Amino acid sequence: MTSGPETLALRGGTPVRATFLPFSRPSIGAREKELVLAALESGWITTGPQTVELGRRVAALAGARHGLAVNSATGALHLALAALGVGPGDEVITSTYTFVACVNVIEHVGARPVLVDVEPDTLCLDPRAVERALTAKTRALLPVDYAGHPCDLDAIGGLARARGIRVVEDAAHALGASLGGRPVGSLSDITAFSFYATKNLTTGEGGAAVTDDDALAARMSLLSLHGMDRDAWKRYSDTGSWYYEVTAPGFKYNLSDVLAAIGLGQLERFEGMQQRRRELVALYDSLLAGVPEVRRPQPRAGVVHAWHLYPVALELERLACDRARFIQELRAENIGASVHFIPIHLHPYFQDRLGVRAGDFPVADDAYRRAVTLPLFPDMTPRDVEDVVAAVRKIIGHFPR
Numbered sequence: 075m076t077s078g079p080e081t082l083a084l085r086g087g088t089p090v091r092a093t094f095l096p097f098s099r100p101s102i103g104a105r106e107k108e109l110v111l112a113a114l115e116s117g118w119i120t121t122g123p124q125t126v127e128l129g130r131r132v133a134a135l136a137g138a139r140h141g142l143a144v145n146s147a148t149g150a151l152h153l154a155l156a157a158l159g160v161g162p163g164d165e166v167i168t169s170t171y172t173f174v175a176c177v178n179v180i181e182h183v184g185a186r187p188v189l190v191d192v193e194p195d196t197l198c199l200d201p202r203a204v205e206r207a208l209t210a211k212t213r214a215l216l217p218v219d220y221a222g223h224p225c226d227l228d229a230i231g232g233l234a235r236a237r238g239i240r241v242v243e244d245a246a247h248a249l250g251a252s253l254g255g256r257p258v259g260s261l262s263d264i265t266a267f268s269f270y271a272t273k274n275l276t277t278g279e280g281g282a283a284v285t286d287d288d289a290l291a292a293r294m295s296l297l298s299l300h301g302m303d304r305d306a307w308k309r310y311s312d313t314g315s316w317y318y319e320v321t322a323p324g325f326k327y328n329l330s331d332v333l334a335a336i337g338l339g340q341l342e343r344f345e346g347m348q349q350r351r352r353e354l355v356a357l358y359d360s361l362l363a364g365v366p367e368v369r370r371p372q373p374r375a376g377v378v379h380a381w382h383l384y385p386v387a388l389e390l391e392r393l394a395c396d397r398a399r400f401i402q403e404l405r406a407e408n409i410g411a412s413v414h415f416i417p418i419h420l421h422p423y424f425q426d427r428l429g430v431r432a433g434d435f436p437v438a439d440d441a442y443r444r445a446v447t448l449p450l451f452p453d454m455t456p457r458d459v460e461d462v463v464a465a466v467r468k469i470i471g472h473f474p475r
């Protein structure tokens with residue numbers, strides 16, 4: 075027998091795995107099914123008691139006084155900016171290394187997104203870049219907790235307070251994260267979470283906005299369902315509970331109780347699922363420690379990482395292939411992978427609208443060229459992690475530089 079590297083699956087060799095391992099798969103337990111069935115049989119399947127309860131429990135977990143469960147994080151971010159009165163003529167500073175949702179919502183309220191670069195270690199919004207981008211028109215900062223690592227929210231919050239502007243945190247990745255013992259959700263004026271299918275807590279589609287501010291909470295709630303003020307009837311003795319008044323042109327961002335029931339089941343299992351993510355990450359870290367071609371995520375001191383994603387950076391200087399090829403090879407070995415994110419300044423719409431282009435944000439540009447998100451989800455086994463690392467090593471062995 076020869077001991078040379080095994081043939082790559084892309085060239086006809088045997089894949090590392092016999093079956094495909096996706097980069098993410100939701101973990102749905104018996105409890106979610108039980109609660110969904112109960113919601114279906116309750117006679118009330120749109121927004122109701124389950125949705126209200128989900129908002130309450132997310133707020134409790136996130137250390138905030140109010141929680142509004144809605145149908146997406148995108149909706150939650152849009153409601154946050156609308157409730158703060160951000161609009162035409164205003165600027166909102168956000169990270170270019172993010173999902174397009176947080177920039178689109180700035181456009182939806184008629185404000186101008188101002189993109190800035192990220193910090194090289196965390197790929198979170200860089201407070202020094204924010205400081206340079208501040209103008210008299212800046213109305214809000216929109217930091218993104220990349221992969222589940224909280225931004226430097228003390229520095230970002232300090233900049234905001236000094237200027238009387240607000241912080242809306244995109245914590246789509248970061249439910250359960252904390253900074254110096256303070257939970258994500260207690261660190262910004264409004265924090266948005268996502269319960270999309272791939273996130274670390276899911277309702278299929280869903281999200282939540284949390285805040286300590288009574289007026290902002292009430293405003294977001296009003297705007298989340300057409301701007302209908304359902305308490306109006308209480309002011310008139312001669313009308314009933316059918317009465318409402320529209321006090322603002324609101325949106326349709328409410329969540330269904332059927333989906334909220336999934337979230338309530340997920341919350342009961344949340345700490346266990348997060349513990350599982352941490353164990354899998356520890357295994358990845360130890361197995362990849364001897365692989366200098368792969369740079370692992372490095373959480374800062376005092377951070378509890380939510381580990382929504384496990385994104386690595388390829389040391390391209392040591393490899394004779396690029397990232398696209400690397401992911402293609404992984405796919406052939408039956409390992410799913412993804413890229414988080416294609417920076418906002420590389421998308422045609424924002425290049426035209428904001429006058430930005432490739433090369434404008436060196437940290438994000440560099441991170442993007444190297445980025446590979448490896449599989450991470452609670453139902454993965456240690457064996458799955460070993461398969462991923464075996465495939466990574468196999469591919470690296472074929473592309474030495």
Ligand SMILES: *Cc1c(COP(=O)(O)O)cnc(C)c1O
Nearest residue numbers: 146147148173175246268270281
């Ligand atoms: C997933 C995601 C969103 C949007 O979440 P939805 O619930 O799908 O609207 C927003 N921001 C970031 C960074 C995300 O990854």
